[in-house]
Amino acid sequence: MNSTTITNAKERIEHIEDILSSVAAGDLDLRIESEFEDDLTGVEQAINLLIDDLTHELKKSLKLKQEMEEKLMKIQEQQKTILQQQEDLMELSSPVSKVWENILILPVIGTLDSQRTQIMMENLLQKIVTTGCTTAILDITGVPTVDTQVANHLLKTVTAARLLGAECIVSGISPAIAQTIVHLGINLSNILTKATLQDAMIYALRKNEQLINGKVVLNQIDTDEPK
Amino acid sequence: MIELVSDPGWELLEELNIETEFDIVKARQSVRQYAKDAGMGIVDQTRITTAVSELFRNMYMYAGGGVVRIQKGMYEGHPALVITCMDNGPGIDDITLAMQDGYTSGQGMGYGLPGAKRLVDDFVLQSEPGQGTSVRVAKWK
Incomplete structure (x- = not known):
């Protein structure tokens, strides 16, 4: 019977231990070197292969981590952009335009949060003062x-x-919203409302007409008055 | 937080946190979409969206935020959309008073809770001072 012989067994096992502890510490470039060919060689080669695999996997996960970090950065940037756009939108979304003599229109689009409503209200009031318009249509379509x-x-x-x-006219209340407001129990009867922007516009123009007619009458009274 | 027990048959559609005003809008849009997916008409969509909007805003204003759970399943024999709002806020001292039209402890109009109740098919409110408030609403076709 051939008994297996392992040359320099003690030194070689110590070498294996050294290499393994170095690898465990993170040095993946090291491999077990051996000039002998015997029963221990298979173990040594197997360990070397394992270290190869480990190296490969580690590199792969490192790459993945990098990719994830890049993606995270991208998402964070996108979030910043979204926040910025929200702010931009807030400022842009409250235009008040004078559409006719005496008539302002404020089309409201999207969600009315407290900040936006504040801006909207300030814009509208400012515009009422600067233009002297006496009718404002708030369209909430x-x-x-x-x-x-x-x-x-x-x-x-x-x-x-x-x-x-x-005087404000609120237009563009949809049938669904009208029903919802009624169920909520809110009393909007103090507000003049019209179903569509068109109705509101017609109302405002009629009022304008009366106003202008009224002015004419006033002027006549003025001129008729004796000096 | 007062946990309202879910029916095991309900399917969880989404769970959201309300922390900012923007979260209210997002959560509200989700609810509207689920109502649409459930085949509700525009009036019912608007009702449930408005009702939850009141609840989300209450959580945001009075409790600094909370958790929203959107589920669907059978509710009292109807296929329904069930929305549960839970917060860790100060709780409601007098629920009867809070459910009265026109009563508010803050700056609102006082129609949020009673209005929301009228807009949905079922409304469950549990609150303990210091323990938070939990509200569950259900809406079916």
């Missing part, structure tokens, strides 16, 4: 949800405009 907060904001805006001598 583009507002998908009117809850108590939105209704409250509308009421406040209308009241503030009234204090400046302007």
Whole structure:
């Protein structure tokens, strides 16, 4: 019987231990070197192969980690952009335009949060003062949800405009929103409302007509008055 | 937080956190979409969206935020959309008073809770001072 012989067994096992502890510490370039060919050689080669595999896997996961970090950075940048756009939108989305003599239109689109409503109200009141318009149409066709907060904001805006001598007309309340407002229990009867922007516009023009006619009458009275 | 027990038959559609005003809008849009997916008409979509909008806003304003769970399943024999809002806020001292039209402890109009109740088919409110408030609403076709 040939008994297996392992040359320099003690030194070689110590060498294996050294290499393994170095690898465990992170040095993946080391491999077990041996000039002998015997039963231990298979073990040595197997360990070397394992280290190869480990190296490969580690590199792969490192690459993945890098990719994830890059993606995370991208997402964070996108979030920044979204926040920025939200802010931009907030400023852009409250245009008040004078569309006719005496008539302002404020189309409201999207969601009315407290910050936006504040800007909207300030813009509208400012414009009422600078243009001297006495009718303002708030068109909420583009507002998908009117809850108590939105209704409250509308009421406040209308009241503030009234204090400046302007009448507000709220237009664009959809049938679904009308029903919802009724169920919520909010009383909007203090606000003049019209179903569509067109109706509101017609109303405002009629009022304008009366106003202009009224002015004419006033002028006549003025001129008729003896000096 | 007061945990309202879910029916094991309900399917969880989404769970969201309300921390900012923007979260309210996002959560509201989700609810509208699920209502649409459930085949609800525009009026029902608007009702449930408005009702949850009131609840989300309450959580945001009075409790600094909370958790929203959107589920669907059978509710009292109807295929329904079930939305549960839970917060860790101060809780409601007097629930009867809070459910009264026109009563508010803050700056609102006082129609949020009673209005939301009228807009949905079922409304469950549990609250303990210091323990938070949990509200569950269900809407079916």
